[in-house]
Amino acid sequence: MARVVKEPAERRQEILDTALRLFYENGYEQTSIADIAHALHIAQGLCYRYFPSKEALFDAAIDQYAERQAARLQQGLHAPATPLRQLIAEMPTFLDTETPDDPAYQFCHGPESGKVHDRLSLLICHKVLPVVETRLRQAVADGELRPCDTEALASFCVYGQLGLLLDTQLPAAERVQRLRAFLQQQLQQLA
Amino acid sequence: MARVVKEPAERRQEILDTALRLFYENGYEQTSIADIAHALHIAQGLCYRYFPSKEALFDAAIDQYAERQAARLQQGLHAPATPLRQLIAEMPTFLDTETPDDPAYQFCHGPESGKVHDRLSLLICHKVLPVVETRLRQAVADGELRPCDTEALASFCVYGQLGLLLDTQLPAAERVQRLRAFLQQQLQQLA
Amino acid sequence: MARVVKEPAERRQEILDTALRLFYENGYEQTSIADIAHALHIAQGLCYRYFPSKEALFDAAIDQYAERQAARLQQGLHAPATPLRQLIAEMPTFLDTETPDDPAYQFCHGPESGKVHDRLSLLICHKVLPVVETRLRQAVADGELRPCDTEALASFCVYGQLGLLLDTQLPAAERVQRLRAFLQQQLQQLA
Amino acid sequence: MARVVKEPAERRQEILDTALRLFYENGYEQTSIADIAHALHIAQGLCYRYFPSKEALFDAAIDQYAERQAARLQQGLHAPATPLRQLIAEMPTFLDTETPDDPAYQFCHGPESGKVHDRLSLLICHKVLPVVETRLRQAVADGELRPCDTEALASFCVYGQLGLLLDTQLPAAERVQRLRAFLQQQLQQLA
DNA sequence: TATGAATGAGCGTTCATTCAT
DNA sequence: TATGAATGAACGCTCATTCAT
Numbered sequence: 001m002a003r004v005v006k007e008p009a010e011r012r013q014e015i016l017d018t019a020l021r022l023f024y025e026n027g028y029e030q031t032s033i034a035d036i037a038h039a040l041h042i043a044q045g046l047c048y049r050y051f052p053s054k055e056a057l058f059d060a061a062i063d064q065y066a067e068r069q070a071a072r073l074q075q076g077l078h079a080p081a082t083p084l085r086q087l088i089a090e091m092p093t094f095l096d097t098e099t100p101d102d103p104a105y106q107f108c109h110g111p112e113s114g115k116v117h118d119r120l121s122l123l124i125c126h127k128v129l130p131v132v133e134t135r136l137r138q139a140v141a142d143g144e145l146r147p148c149d150t151e152a153l154a155s156f157c158v159y160g161q162l163g164l165l166l167d168t169q170l171p172a173a174e175r176v177q178r179l180r181a182f183l184q185q186q187l188q189q190l191a
Numbered sequence: 192m193a194r195v196v197k198e199p200a201e202r203r204q205e206i207l208d209t210a211l212r213l214f215y216e217n218g219y220e221q222t223s224i225a226d227i228a229h230a231l232h233i234a235q236g237l238c239y240r241y242f243p244s245k246e247a248l249f250d251a252a253i254d255q256y257a258e259r260q261a262a263r264l265q266q267g268l269h270a271p272a273t274p275l276r277q278l279i280a281e282m283p284t285f286l287d288t289e290t291p292d293d294p295a296y297q298f299c300h301g302p303e304s305g306k307v308h309d310r311l312s313l314l315i316c317h318k319v320l321p322v323v324e325t326r327l328r329q330a331v332a333d334g335e336l337r338p339c340d341t342e343a344l345a346s347f348c349v350y351g352q353l354g355l356l357l358d359t360q361l362p363a364a365e366r367v368q369r370l371r372a373f374l375q376q377q378l379q380q381l382a
Numbered sequence: 383m384a385r386v387v388k389e390p391a392e393r394r395q396e397i398l399d400t401a402l403r404l405f406y407e408n409g410y411e412q413t414s415i416a417d418i419a420h421a422l423h424i425a426q427g428l429c430y431r432y433f434p435s436k437e438a439l440f441d442a443a444i445d446q447y448a449e450r451q452a453a454r455l456q457q458g459l460h461a462p463a464t465p466l467r468q469l470i471a472e473m474p475t476f477l478d479t480e481t482p483d484d485p486a487y488q489f490c491h492g493p494e495s496g497k498v499h500d501r502l503s504l505l506i507c508h509k510v511l512p513v514v515e516t517r518l519r520q521a522v523a524d525g526e527l528r529p530c531d532t533e534a535l536a537s538f539c540v541y542g543q544l545g546l547l548l549d550t551q552l553p554a555a556e557r558v559q560r561l562r563a564f565l566q567q568q569l570q571q572l573a
Numbered sequence: 574m575a576r577v578v579k580e581p582a583e584r585r586q587e588i589l590d591t592a593l594r595l596f597y598e599n600g601y602e603q604t605s606i607a608d609i610a611h612a613l614h615i616a617q618g619l620c621y622r623y624f625p626s627k628e629a630l631f632d633a634a635i636d637q638y639a640e641r642q643a644a645r646l647q648q649g650l651h652a653p654a655t656p657l658r659q660l661i662a663e664m665p666t667f668l669d670t671e672t673p674d675d676p677a678y679q680f681c682h683g684p685e686s687g688k689v690h691d692r693l694s695l696l697i698c699h700k701v702l703p704v705v706e707t708r709l710r711q712a713v714a715d716g717e718l719r720p721c722d723t724e725a726l727a728s729f730c731v732y733g734q735l736g737l738l739l740d741t742q743l744p745a746a747e748r749v750q751r752l753r754a755f756l757q758q759q760l761q762q763l764a
Numbered sequence: 765t766a767t768g769a770a771t772g773a774g775c776g777t778t779c780a781t782t783c784a785t
Numbered sequence: 786t787a788t789g790a791a792t793g794a795a796c797g798c799t800c801a802t803t804c805a806t
């Protein structure tokens with residue numbers, strides 16, 4: 001086939017993106033390196049110049065995605081002089097988004113392969129947890145929040161969303177709205 | 192080899208138990224049907240009389256385990272005339288236990304293969320959620336709790352624990368204690 | 383399951399009939415002993431009381447069928463004082479039949495699995511060949527036919543039909559009719 | 574093992590040739606992909622780069638062989654200005670040959686596994702039939718042959734040989750000779 | 765005679781990974 | 786950097802066959 005040469009960083013990213021998509025849509029086991037290479041129009045061997053194994057590629061792909069979501073949230077939370085109220089209003093967005101262009105959109109609305117979705121959900125929560133806890137601690141320091149077990153509170157704020165978010169029975173919009181309302185109410189009681 | 196004939200129900204349960212243990216200890220992919228059969232001293236083919244595929248065996252195994260955990264919790268929650276306070280005090284036990292004999296003990300303290308542990312955690316939460324919500328609704332009806340979005344509250348009570356429970360840095364005992372304290376405090380505010 | 387006891391001969395025949403049907407419809411490899419036993423509502427092990435192996439069962443099944451077809455033809459050919467003309471008119475019936483009750487009907491009109499159909503066709507021809515040759519030799523003795531290589535003639539009369547009979551493009555009725563017309567014409571030239 | 578890289582077309586042909594030989598000698602079921610790969614000194618997996626399944630490999634192998642036999646006959650039949658007499662004299666060669674170097678030699682004289690031989694015989698006849706019919710139609714057009722059901726005639730000329738050819742009792746040379754003599758005599762009557 | 769749970773060997777197939785080009 | 790033919794080990798699964806009941 002026509003040999004196409006690209007910048008290593010670009011190639012690497014291409015592979016990560018396509019791998020994540022396929023793993024997410026079809027599951028880890030049901031996605032072979034051949035599938036990924038085929039979708040990218042590259043040779044199988046090329047994947048191994050960028051990642052030492054399939055497992056490493058998978059880990060890198062979901063890790064990068066989770067990292068991005070955590071970074072997005074961090075930006076929102078650390079905007080200077082943003083009150084906790086704001087935090088509450090924005091919290092659910094780390095898992096969802098209303099703009100279909102956002103890669104997170106796929107996460108909540110696209111086709112999904114249960115197992116990978118589960119893992120990704122937990123990984124994102126895992127990375128988001130310290131971000132939220134830091135903000136909560138700051139809120140306590142600022143007097144916005146009464147002193148409490150901020151780690152536990154962060155755990156409930158972050159992981160507690162999963163029950164509703166993973167409930168595929170409910171319309172996505174409703175899940176988000178109810179989460180916001182609930183969180184807002186709870187946090188006000190802790191002020 | 193000496194041929195041992197057993198009641199189908201007994202054989203089936205044997206396979207489920209051993210399969211869950213091996214999947215949990217070594218991971219889904221790292222556990223072959225041959226491993227399971229070998230551990231049971233049975234022929235590989237016998238597994239296929241009881242489960243149509245490895246995937247189906249895995250699903251059945253984790254499903255049964257999660258179901259049992261949910262049933263355990265339900266018993267505790269529906270003891271007649273038990274106040275919500277009690278509920279709070281017992282909640283974390285659906286994922287943990289102090290008695291090493293309990294199968295749940297393994298879950299929190301045994302060796303674990305991350306991916307299966309993740310899936311099992313979410314599955315248990317998934318099955319426990321409606322149980323808790325039902326109890327919360329009853330609490331509202333009894334005047335123990337102010338009216339609120341019980342579904343969201345249940346989601347936070349159940350899934351919210353995962354952040355701390357999955358934090359392998361903390362000693363298991365501490366995780367449970369802090370969760371209880373936190374939940375108790377929260378629910379009292381909602382009374 | 384309810385234990386049903388039958389006359390050995392009857393059981394054996396049941397097994398042969400069902401085996402032939404399944405082999406014919408699904409192919410030899412695609413038909414397992416379990417399939418046959420299941421269709422008969424008997425235990426797998428029972429097949430092995432009547433036939434030593436799957437291969438033996440298959441051979442017995444197609445052999446019996448072919449034998450029957452040959453016997454049918456022989457009756458027609460050896461009816462006392464039947465002229466060769468009659469023979470010609472009846473010949474194609476060894477592979478086909480117009481009565482749907484006849485087991486041969488299935489052969490030409492039912493669903494079929496190519497490979498078994500091929501084998502069965504050749505086996506029937508193989509068994510029919512000597513029957514036809516004997517009749518041809520008698521025809522020569524009776525002066526109905528000029529002396530010739532009766533074995534070769536029988537080969538062409540019997541196997542020669544396969545080309546048209548196996549042509550699934552043509553309607554079954556047409557195949558038979560054309561074969562009769564052609565054979566009749568040919569044999570008249572040899573008178 | 575030392576890795577040997579070949580042109581895909583060459584590899585593919587190697588596999589086809591060896592597969593046909595082993596299938597023919599030992600039968601379809603008795604020949605495993607491992608056997609074929611072993612005989613070729615290649616890895617089993619390589620067979621699956623060229624053929625999607627064992628069945629597909631088998632079909633491709635016998636199909637290619639039958640196609641070649643049909644092509645050989647076609648050349649002989651369509652030599653310009655060759656009279657039908659010639660056709661008759663050459664007909665049997667589509668299934669047999671006197672030169673041991675010819676792959677067809679193996680077919681009639683080599684070791685054989687009944688079932689594969691049967692299938693191959695019928696497949697060759699199937700492919701040869703239209704070739705012969707075309708020639709017969711031309712013969713009618715040329716006035717070499719009286720008008721008749723050329724399709725039926727072709728069927729008898731081609732498939733009719735099988736009875737003698739498959740008669741393993743007779744010496745191969747005798748089968749061929751008698752077939753030629755018989756066909757020649759028959760076709761002359763149709764002139 | 766009949767059952768059906770159990771065996772165990774084998775097979776087709778897949779696929780992560782390597783390497784000659 | 787990139788290709789893709791080739792490897793080879795493993796694995797899921799099937800199934801003819803056996804045997805305790």
